[in-house]
Amino acid sequence: MRRTSSVLRSVKSLTTASSSSLLRRGFSSESVPDRKVAVLGAAGGIGQPLALLMKLNPLVSTLSLYDIANTPGVAADVSHINTRSEVSGYVGEEQLGKALEGADVVIIPAGVPRKPGMTRDDLFNINAGIVKGLCQAIAKYCPNALVNMISNPVNSTVPIAAEVFKKAGTYDEKRLFGVTTLDVVRAKTFYAGKANVPVAEVNVPVVGGHAGITILPLFSQATPKANLSDGDINALTKRTQDGGTEVVEAKAGKGSATLSMAYAGAIFADACLKGLNGVPDVVECSFVQSTVTELPFFASKVRLGKNGVEEVLGLGPLSDYEKEGLEKLKPELQSSIEKGIKFANQ
């Protein structure tokens, strides 16, 4: 019983902390702008807890939950929570337009997850088509929305989205994001454990892409600084790269990360909303159109603003180990990007 009430207290402080930080930043509670967030795939393993977390976010005024099945129940359930946003559920393609109309941020966790033994690329055949269809609808109904792509393989689904938007004449590279926040969340957690520092104080950039060796955590830039051995850094890097597989194996056929992904997705969407609202210095890692390397898309730190990407930040100084990792990831990332572009144009 005591445990339940302390959990409730933490959730309450999470929602009110965000409101009070808004007030400190010069918004009155009345002047927080209206923002519509749409979640596509909202009845799924990620979609449901993500819907919950977005319902707790005081920056959201309208929460639109879309899936091909089961959204009315999820929406009815979440809508009873006494927070700011109005919740609507939409089900089936004929309701997709309504779900998207007027959206400021669209989060996409629609598609199939991995089972043990699969790579993220093994999801391409099913998820590429799902993402393509959803992006065609975004181009039609909310071409100015910030798109947060969660569906895997992110290294290919983001280029697919870009091509769909280019064809529709709506592409704005500042508004398309591959969500790699879970890699950062994992890198922070694993580093804090190994370095024995408070996890809440940890920062670690993660660059590259979102699959296996394309995930490159930059532990040489981690703060607070710790004197870790090369062996420790290698183990931390591998664990971060294999974090998704660790969960897939532990779930033993029942899907991949959902709860930690919902948390990560909620953090990234919150950062997008803060940027749109003009909050300064909002920086998160994301897989975006990029000139940081010779690859057309690359994850690195991104400053978010009123139009989406305000600035794609560089990599900063890399250790020799990280320089080697960067060169090794490029061919795989390049071919995943090309696969996405080719699919969208066939």
Ligand SMILES: NC(=O)C1=CN([C@@H]2O[C@H](COP(=O)(O)OP(=O)(O)OC[C@H]3O[C@@H](n4cnc5c(N)ncnc54)[C@H](O)[C@@H]3O)[C@@H](O)[C@H]2O)C=CC1
């Ligand atoms: N970017 C990242 O870090 C991560 C990405 N993922 C990816 O997220 C995706 C979703 O994972 P889960 O939620 O666990 O899967 P899930 O199978 O539990 O849920 C997916 C949902 O998408 C819905 N869906 C299917 N086709 C749709 C369409 N055309 N329009 C709207 N909704 C549609 C399904 O009905 C289902 O409710 C997977 O591709 C997974 O690999 C998962 C974890 C982390």
Ligand SMILES: O=C([O-])CC(=O)C(=O)O
């Ligand atoms: O591993 C997967 O298939 C899901 C995912 O992207 C992650 O957990 O990072």
